[in-house]
Amino acid sequence: MMARFPELKGRRILITGASSGIGAGMAKVLAREGCRLVLHYNRNANGIENTLQQVTQLGAQAQVLRCDFSRLENLPDFFEQAGSCFDGLDGLVNNAGIVTKSTSLKDPLGDKFAATLAVNLQAPYLLSAAFAKACIEAKQGGVIVNNTSIHGQATCEWFSAYAASKAGLDAITKVQAVEWGQYGIRVNGLAPGVVPVERTLAILSQPQIEAQWCERMPLGRYGKTEEMGEATAYLLSDAAAWMTGSILTIDGGLIARGNYPQR
Ligand SMILES: NC(=O)c1ccc[n+]([C@@H]2O[C@H](COP(=O)([O-])OP(=O)(O)OC[C@H]3O[C@@H](n4cnc5c(N)ncnc54)[C@H](OP(=O)(O)O)[C@@H]3O)[C@@H](O)[C@H]2O)c1
Known part of the structure; x- marks a missing residue:
């Protein structure tokens, strides 16, 4: 694998949720780019x-x-430790998240809802604020990439907590981009479609399930974790220097197609 964005070499990037799935794919691509990583x-x-x-x-x-x-x-302690690994950070990738399948009728006290919002929405909100504060104090710019989901844009039954967390993350991406542009801090979102990971591979690799999904995607296949890493590298790079407050949907065309019957 060749580096695509030479300016990323040596940049100090914190990736949350790098132990599996998309976060691990991001880590590999950013390693290829020569970044120094806090995993x-x-x-x-x-x-x-x-x-x-x-x-x-x-x-x-x-x-x-x-x-x-x-x-x-x-x-707060976690962010301080992350900042001390390489004496500061240039980028933050808010990737960690939980996928909660539930309904409001099955979650009468809202426990699952609250737990989902804590990890998927409040944690990135707070980490981004800590990152921005550190950048401003150090008089340096910075880049944040929030891993949201197509569920922030179009969703389905069972996903009220998850979709709310991701739609909220889309909104925070835009607000924080607006607030911090003046400091040279860019904030963008990445909205992946269906990307098989360890957690979902057994189900998504069943031929019937795979066919059902892939016929709805113009590009006819699932995404790969490294492809989410490539998009993240782009968003972190100077090639995206004028991009902030955007949500980059990367889903093989699933959302663009809509739910129309086959013509
Ligand atoms: N895969 C997809 O199709 C897809 C599509 C759209 C969006 N996404 C988003 O992509 C991100 C990564 O998900 P994934 O699909 O790659 O799943 P995954 O393999 O299950 O990764 C989830 C990561 O989040 C971490 N995490 C979970 N709960 C946490 C907590 N309480 N505190 C801190 N970290 C926690 C996990 O850490 P440990 O395992 O070490 O506990 C793991 O590293 C999520 O934000 C998800 O919403 C995924």
Whole structure:
């Protein structure tokens, strides 16, 4: 793999949720770009060890930090540790998230709803604020990439908490971009479509399920975690220097197509 964005070499990037799935794919691509990485995980110690091994093989400097984002009081210490790994940060990738399938009728006290919003919405909100504050104090610019989802734009049954968290993250992306543009801090979102990860592979690889999904996608296949990494590298790079407050949908055309019957 060749580096596409030479200016990313040496940049200090915190990726949350790098122990599996899309976060691990992002870490590999950013390692190829020569970034110095702070890799976050919560429970999956083997997963983060694998990611660390892979990025190290690609020649990246990387450090690992653990934090449970469902306990928001953990975030200030976590962010301070992340900043001290390489004496500051140039970029923040808010990728960690939970996919909650529930309905309001099955969650009468709203516990699942609150837990989903804490990890998917409040944690990125607070981490981004801590990142922006550090950039402003250091008199340097910075870049934030929020991993949202197509569920922020179009959703379906069972996903009220998840979709609310991702639509909220889309909104925060825009507001924070507006607030921090004056400091040279860019904030964009990445809205992936269906990307098989360890968590979903067993279901999504069933031929009937795969056919049902892929016939709705103009590009006719699922996304790959590294493709989300490529888009993240672009958003972090100077090629996107005039881009802020945008949500980059990357879904093989799923959302663009709409739910019309086949013609
Ligand atoms: N895969 C898709 O099709 C798809 C599509 C659209 C958007 N997304 C978004 O992509 C992001 C990554 O998801 P994924 O699909 O790659 O799933 P994944 O493999 O399950 O990754 C989720 C990551 O989030 C971390 N995490 C979960 N709960 C956490 C908590 N309480 N505190 C801190 N970290 C926590 C996990 O850490 P541990 O495992 O170490 O605990 C893991 O590293 C999510 O924001 C998701 O909404 C995914």
